[in-house]
Amino acid sequence: MNDMTPTNLSGSMPLAAPFVRVKDLRVRFVSREATVRAVNGVTFDLARGEVLCVIGESGSGKSVMMRSLLRLHPKKRTVIEGSMQVGEHDIGAVSDRVLSKLRGSTISMIFQEPMTALDPLYTIGDQIVETVRRHEGLGREAAWARALELLELVRVPSPERRLKAYPHELSGGLRQRAMIAVALSCRPSLLLADEPTTALDASVQIQVLVLLRKLQREMEMSMIFVTHDLGVAAQIADKVAVMYAGRIIEYGTVADVLNRPQHPYTRAMLASTVKDQERGVQLEAIAGSPPDLRALPDGCSFLPRCGYAKPECAVAMPPETVDARGHMARCYRVGVEGQRLAFSAPAIQPSVCTNASQLAAARAEMLGRQA
Amino acid sequence: MTQMAISPPAAASEDPRDRGGPAQPMLIVDGIRKYFPIRAGVLNRTVAEVKAVDDISFYVVKGETLGIVGESGCGKSTLARLLMHLIDRDDGHLILDGDLVGEETGVPLDGLRRALQMVFQDSYSSLNPRLPIEQSIAYGPKVQGASSKVAKAQARALMEKVGLKANLFAQRYPHELSGGQKQRVNIARALALDPRLLILDEAVSALDKSVEAQVLNLLEDLKRQLNLTYIFISHDLHVVRYISDRVLVMYLGQVVEIGPVDKIYEDPQHPYTQALLACRLSMDPEERVEAAPLAGDPPNPVNPPSGCRFHTRCPFMEDVCMSKAPSLGDVLRSSAQDHLAACHMVHPGSGHSRAPLAVRA
Numbered sequence: 139m140n141d142m143t144p145t146n147l148s149g150s151m152p153l154a155a156p157f158v159r160v161k162d163l164r165v166r167f168v169s170r171e172a173t174v175r176a177v178n179g180v181t182f183d184l185a186r187g188e189v190l191c192v193i194g195e196s197g198s199g200k201s202v203m204m205r206s207l208l209r210l211h212p213k214k215r216t217v218i219e220g221s222m223q224v225g226e227h228d229i230g231a232v233s234d235r236v237l238s239k240l241r242g243s244t245i246s247m248i249f250q251e252p253m254t255a256l257d258p259l260y261t262i263g264d265q266i267v268e269t270v271r272r273h274e275g276l277g278r279e280a281a282w283a284r285a286l287e288l289l290e291l292v293r294v295p296s297p298e299r300r301l302k303a304y305p306h307e308l309s310g311g312l313r314q315r316a317m318i319a320v321a322l323s324c325r326p327s328l329l330l331a332d333e334p335t336t337a338l339d340a341s342v343q344i345q346v347l348v349l350l351r352k353l354q355r356e357m358e359m360s361m362i363f364v365t366h367d368l369g370v371a372a373q374i375a376d377k378v379a380v381m382y383a384g385r386i387i388e389y390g391t392v393a394d395v396l397n398r399p400q401h402p403y404t405r406a407m408l409a410s411t412v413k414d415q416e417r418g419v420q421l422e423a424i425a426g427s428p429p430d431l432r433a434l435p436d437g438c439s440f441l442p443r444c445g446y447a448k449p450e451c452a453v454a455m456p457p458e459t460v461d462a463r464g465h466m467a468r469c470y471r472v473g474v475e476g477q478r479l480a481f482s483a484p485a486i487q488p489s490v491c492t493n494a495s496q497l498a499a500a501r502a503e504m505l506g507r508q509a
Numbered sequence: 510m511t512q513m514a515i516s517p518p519a520a521a522s523e524d525p526r527d528r529g530g531p532a533q534p535m536l537i538v539d540g541i542r543k544y545f546p547i548r549a550g551v552l553n554r555t556v557a558e559v560k561a562v563d564d565i566s567f568y569v570v571k572g573e574t575l576g577i578v579g580e581s582g583c584g585k586s587t588l589a590r591l592l593m594h595l596i597d598r599d600d601g602h603l604i605l606d607g608d609l610v611g612e613e614t615g616v617p618l619d620g621l622r623r624a625l626q627m628v629f630q631d632s633y634s635s636l637n638p639r640l641p642i643e644q645s646i647a648y649g650p651k652v653q654g655a656s657s658k659v660a661k662a663q664a665r666a667l668m669e670k671v672g673l674k675a676n677l678f679a680q681r682y683p684h685e686l687s688g689g690q691k692q693r694v695n696i697a698r699a700l701a702l703d704p705r706l707l708i709l710d711e712a713v714s715a716l717d718k719s720v721e722a723q724v725l726n727l728l729e730d731l732k733r734q735l736n737l738t739y740i741f742i743s744h745d746l747h748v749v750r751y752i753s754d755r756v757l758v759m760y761l762g763q764v765v766e767i768g769p770v771d772k773i774y775e776d777p778q779h780p781y782t783q784a785l786l787a788c789r790l791s792m793d794p795e796e797r798v799e800a801a802p803l804a805g806d807p808p809n810p811v812n813p814p815s816g817c818r819f820h821t822r823c824p825f826m827e828d829v830c831m832s833k834a835p836s837l838g839d840v841l842r843s844s845a846q847d848h849l850a851a852c853h854m855v856h857p858g859s860g861h862s863r864a865p866l867a868v869r870a
């Protein structure tokens with residue numbers, strides 16, 4: 139800690155090769171009526187033991203991106219391009235047999251809705267024992283002991299009794315913890331967690347977050363954690379990626395993205411989050427709605443909702459601008475000043491536009507001034 | 510009336526639907542109780558009871574927003590359904606704008622159902638998937654006797670009011686809407702019967718943050734325009750602080766604390782409220798929580814702990830807490846400015862070592 143060299147500014151600069159490398163990932167769903175472009179060129183690296191939080195509004199492609207890492211999409215209707223490397227495995231190229239071996243051992247996933255991942259017909263214990271036996275070839279007794287150990291690890295009270303319980307017999311919080319136990323049963327190197335705490339109330343959510351963070355550190359797991367709750371990201375992330383219309387539009391350390399957001403969408407999202415605002419004062423909601431993934435425009439996908447747009451924003455998707463700390467944003471108004479990303483907007487700002495007509499007026503003014 | 514913290518908005522007294530006057534609470538809940546029987550065996554005998562709502566009293570001032578918070582399973586939705594008369598209560602009274610509800614002399618049930626409307630958490634399952642949304646909104650007024658033409662015109666007007674362009678959305682089906690849009694439809698539907706009190710049960714919890722802000726702004730606008738009173742149930746403590754005038758905290762079927770929102774958030778009296786508030790997540794990554802403020806799960810509501818129901822998880826628990834249930838005080842006689850908590854530590858002479866010394870009159 140005492141010799142902070144300039145090259146080590148971000149604090150956790152990985153020395154070894156990254157454990158997960160995703161390059162220009164594109165996912166589209168094809169049907170007779172339309173093609174839905176859910177993921178449109180996602181690139182990131184994740185080091186061993188690092189936690190990446192993916193945030194973004196509903197429909198921005200967070201779950202689709204995660205499911206791609208396990209190839210969980212319907213084969214026939216899905217086109218996946220780009221490359222995904224996890225450890226020495228090329229996820230796009232491995233055989234189904236190898237992939238099913240990887241699932242639950244090297245890579246494990248916690249789903250948005252715990253009930254869909256747990257089998258209602260089997261007890262929690264049977265499900266853990268099953269996974270452990272399949273992947274580690276343990277005998278029944280050893281597997282059962284391991285199951286008990288796992289429930290203790292995730293702090294399920296009276297674990298012996300709970301091992302014999304069916305999923306519907308557990309409360310939401312216990313079920314989520316049981317699912318974490320199942321996901322951790324084979325000591326995965328990469329844990330994919332898709333909104334694992336969204337359905338929980340505040341007191342249980344915090345228990346699960348504290349637990350996940352502790353286990354992740356102890357087991358040196360890499361983790362990709364999807365959420366739309368910025369408070370959750372602040373609790374658990376090392377790095378944060380903000381997704382919009384299937385692209386990462388801002389990326390950086392959790393402190394850089396949450397405390398020094400640069401992209402107008404990230405800024406708007408932070409401003410709209412309810413947190414100690416004065417009562418009676420309107421919240422700064424983001425006007426408009428997310429783009430139609432069946433017909434994405436050529437330019438910046440945030441343009442129809444952006445109060446800072448200028449003419450070139452409509453021409454092409456802005457390229458990545460990255461500073462010395464690895465903080466990245468994709469916006470024509472973000473540049474690098476000195477060592478860091480900096481947002482530069484015209485002197486007179488449309489400030490906050492809370493409704494569509496206000497926004498349209500501000501944009502017209504802005505575009506007129508720039509043209 | 511001068512002591513009321515939340516003076517009713519000026520318009521309240523001009524509302525033609527008003528019967529009891531501006532000082533009369535919109536709704537008084539007096540000692541309401543609901544135990545769900547657990548049946549077992551071939552004879553289907555009741556073997557135990559879930560004490561979901563256990564002797565709850567409070568009132569809602571005209572024009573205010575009363576927030577209700579508490580952990581999952583503490584009885585918030587059961588309480589809401591009792592107020593709406595969707596389930597029968599075992600005990601207690603409801604007084605709507607001065608009139609007893611559902612008893613021989615009082616307001617008839619369908620009058621109550623008109624005046625009180627509810628928006629549920631699960632916006633998906635509460636809309637009929639086979640009805641275009643215009644018809645979903647018009648359904649209630651039609652059942653109440655409005656002509657199809659009138660109901661339709663009103664539905665379109667309401668859609669505009671909740672920010673959905675009628676000519677774009679009227680003919681769409683629920684599956685063609687986003688979560689935020691569906692929740693707007695649900696709000697429009699609840700408003701179709703011209704209610705005075707809207708109960709919002711986790712109405713924004715399933716929405717993502719940017720849509721949540723839109724819907725919260727909408728609720729504030731509608732409240733002013735339509736002279737509404739809200740009961741707002743949520744597990745998001747940030748949202749409750751933003752939207753509420755007063756807050757009621759529930760634990761295991763009972764009220765443990767009630768008071769003006771700033772008093773509750775800045776100076777919580779009950780250890781449960783303090784722990785619950787500590788569960789709010791900061792957006793600053795420097796402020797990480799190292800240990801969960803509330804350990805374990807709430808006890809089983811079939812056999813709630815003796816004395817103070819929170820004693821099994823309370824860091825200040827003493828002998829008196831196990832033997833004697835602390836009282837909240839007389840909520841119905843208190844003013845809306847009063848801050849009440851059911852904990853032995855705040856009651857002089859309770860026998861708890863941290864209680865203030867008994868004051869002699």
Ligand SMILES: Nc1ncnc2c1ncn2[C@@H]1O[C@H](COP(=O)(O)OP(=O)(O)OP(=O)(O)O)[C@@H](O)[C@H]1O
Binds near residue numbers: 195197202203717
């Ligand atoms: N199998 C599929 N076929 C067609 N479209 C799909 C499929 N799966 C997802 N989509 C679409 O892809 C887009 C991205 O969906 P995704 O589930 O990744 O969103 P998300 O960011 O996880 O949102 P949320 O926060 O609501 O979970 C959405 O428009 C969705 O409707």
Ligand SMILES: Nc1ncnc2c1ncn2[C@@H]1O[C@H](COP(=O)(O)OP(=O)(O)OP(=O)(O)O)[C@@H](O)[C@H]1O
Binds near residue numbers: 545561583
């Ligand atoms: N119909 C019913 N029969 C039996 N028990 C019930 C019934 N409805 C609710 N309960 C029980 O009553 C208690 C209170 O439930 P309720 O749904 O009111 O909680 P809540 O505070 O709304 O929780 P959440 O935050 O999870 O929505 C719970 O223990 C629940 O299991």
Ligand code: SF4
Binds near residue numbers: 403444448
């Ligand atoms: S590129 Fe242009 S439209 Fe896109 S976010 Fe930046 S300023 Fe707004």
Ligand code: SF4
Binds near residue numbers: 819821823
């Ligand atoms: S009465 Fe006792 S156990 Fe209950 S909250 Fe107060 S101090 Fe804690």
Ligand SMILES: [Mg+2]
Binds near residue numbers: 200201202250332
């Ligand atoms: Mg998702």
Ligand SMILES: [Mg+2]
Binds near residue numbers: 585586587710
């Ligand atoms: Mg509920």
